[in-house]
Amino acid sequence: MLHRCLVANAAIEVCLASLATALMRALVLVGMAVHVLAPQAAFAQADNGALNVGVYVSAPFVEQGEDGSYSGMAIELWETVAQRLGRDYRYVRYSSFHDLVRATRDGEIDAAVTNLTITRDRAEVVSFTQPWYDAGLRIMVPDRGGRGGFWGVIDGLRDAGHLRAYAWLLFVIVLATIGFTIFDRKFDPAFPKRWREGVAESFYNVMSIATSGKTSRKNLFGWIGRIWQALWLLIGVGVIAYITSSVTSIMTTISLTQGITSLADLPGKTVAVFEGSVSEDYISELGIATRSYPGIDEAVEAMRAGRVDAIVGDAPVLEHYAHSYPGREVAVVGSIFHPDKYGFAFPLESELRRPVTLHILDLVEDGTLAEIRMRYFGVEDL
Template sequence: MIRLLAFLTLLPGLALAQEDTPATSQPALAGPLEEEMPGELIIATREAPPFAFRGPDGAWTGISIDLLRVMADELDFTYALEEAELAEMIAGVGDGRYDASIAALSITPEREEVVDFTHPFYSTGLGIAVDTGSSGGWFRVLRNIFTWQFGAVLAGLSAVLLLAGAAIWAFERRGNNEEFRREPVRGLGDGFWWAAVTMTTVGYGDKSPRTLGGRIVGLIWMFTAMIIVASFTAAIAAALTVGQLGGRVADASDLASSRVGVVEGSSGAEEMQVRRISTRPYPSTGDGLAALANGELDAFVHDRPLLQFLMEEDFQGRVRVLPEPIGRQDYGIALPEGSELREPMNRALLAYVRSEDWGDVVARYIGSDPR
C-alpha cells in the first residue's frame, strides 16, 4: 500500500519528464497559419539539382521542393511555382512579384539587404570542379610544359652551358685549337657543344680537353652536369604528371592563375570577386561544367552538392570535384521583408529538419547528409 501511494505521488512528475523529452520521430510542426493566406502564393524557383529540378514528367522535385510541399501541407497554404533566373528570384521577392523564392539560395549579406530569409535548412560549401584529364591528351601535357616558367629554365640552362663552354675554351684555344678554334664566336660555339654533349653523357668524342686546366674544368662540369640533369628531369616529370592528372588546379590557391567559370550572380561569383579572381560567367551549372569538360576552363566554382549531383548525372568520368570545399554556404527560403510567413515557416522548418523524414529526403537525392 505504501509503495502504491509513492508511485501515485511520483506519477505527475514522470509525465512531465516525458513531455520534456525530445521526440525521436517526427516532431510536431507549426500547425496551420493563424490567418488564411489570400489566394495562391507565387513562389519562384530555378533548376538547381538536387534541390530543385524538373523530373521526367516535367513536375518540379528536389530537396527544396519536398521541403516546401511539407510546409505547405502543415501550414495549410497553396502555392504555384514559377521558374525564374537567379537574380530575378531575389529581385522579384524584393519588389513583391513573388511571395517567396526557393531552390539552393545561399544566404548572403547582399541578398539580405533586399529580402528576408528563413533559418537555414542546409549547410554546405563551394566546390571546385576540374576536368579529369580525359580530354586534351598530349596537348594538355605540352601546354603544362611549354610555359614561360619552362622557357625561363631553358634560358638559364643555356647560360650555364655557355659559361662552361667559355671556361673550357679559355684553356683549350691555344693548346688544342683543332677542336676549340681560336676565333671567339666559333670557339665559344665549340665550347657550348662540348658542354651540352658532356652534360647529356652522350660524349661523341669529337671534342675533349687536353690541357690540365681544361681537364680540371671538364671534371668539375661532369659532376655539376649530373645535378643539373637530375633537377631538369624531375621538373619535366612533374609537368607531365600534372598534365596527366587532369589540370593545373589542385586547390583554391591555384585559381588566381587559372581560367575559372562561375554561374552569373551566384554566391560562387561573389566569393571569387572577394578573392579578386577573374571569372567567366555562365547562365547555369550545366553550361559551366560543359565548358570545363570541353577544355574552355581550368576550373568551375559553384555550390558543392550541385556540382556533385550533375557530375554523377551528366559528366561521369569527364569532371571531378576537388575534396576541399571553399567557405560555407547556408541555404534558406527568401521572403519579402516583414512577411507574415517567416515566423511560422521558421517553426515548421526547424521541426522538419530535426526529423527522420528530412534525413530520408536528403539521402534520396544526395546519398548521405555530408554535414
C-alpha cells in the same frame, strides 16, 4: 439631511470613477488583443489565395521534368511545409539566382525555393528562414579518366574541335597526292609508270611539304614552276604551324587543369561561375578572372571547349552533376571552402517567414528533414 446628500454624492462619484477605470482597462485589453491578433488575421486572410513560389533549377535541390513538374530536395522540403501550413502554391521559374532574389525583393513572388545561400547582402533585401542545409564551394575540373600522354592529347584535340580540322587536312593531302600523281605521269617522263610506285612518290612529296616545308619535286615549268613550289612551301609551313600550336595549347591546358586541386591553384586561371551566385562574388573578390553562366550545363560546355579552366560552385551541385553524368568527364577536386547555409527567402516583413521557419524546426526535430536529405545524398548528418 444635508449630510446624507453629501454622502450619496460621494458614493456616486466613487462609482463613476470605478466605472471609468474599468472602461479604460477594457479599452487597453482590446487594443492589446488587436495588436497581437492583427498579423494572424492578415495571415489567415492571405490563406485564401495560392502562393507564387519562385524556383531556380539547380539539381539536386530543384529539378524540372519533361512534363514541367518540379522535384528535388528543396522542392520536397517546401511542399512538406506548405502541406502543414495548408497553403496552395504555384511555381514560377527564374533563370538565375540574381533574378530570383530580385523578384523576391520586389514582391513578384511570395517565396523563393532553391539552394539559396544566406548572405548579409541578400538579408538586407529579403527575409530568410532558419537554415536547412550546410554547404560551401568546391572546384570542378576536366577529368580525362586518368589518361595522359598521347590519349590525353587526342581527347583534348577532339574537345577543342581540332580533330575535325585535321580530318580536312588529311582530305587535302589525299587530293594533292592524287593530283600530283596524275600531273607527273603526264608531264614527267622519268616519273614511275606503275600506279602504286607513282602514288607512293607523290605521297612522299606531299608529306615532305606538309611536315617540313621542303620539296624534292622537279621544276618542270621554269619560273612559273618555282612560284608554284614557293606557294606549296608556304602552305606546308602554315600546316606545320597550325599543328604545332594546337598540340602545344592542348598539352598546356592539360597541364594546367591537372594542376588545379585547390583554391590556391586558381590565380592566373579563368574560372566559370553562376550568374548571381555566391561563387561569382567570392571569386571576383579574390581577383581571379571569371566568366558567368546561367547554369551548370553551360559552364561545363565552356570548360570542355577550353574557354575556362575550372568551375567554382556550390559543392553539392557540382558533386551531384559529376556523379550523374560520368560521360562528361568532369571531376570535383579539393575540399570545401567558404562554408555557407541555405534557406528559403521571402519579401521583407512577410508573414510567411515565421510559420515556415517554425515548421522547418519541427521537421529538424522530428527527423523528417534528415530523411529528405538522405533520399538525395545518402547521409543523415545535417
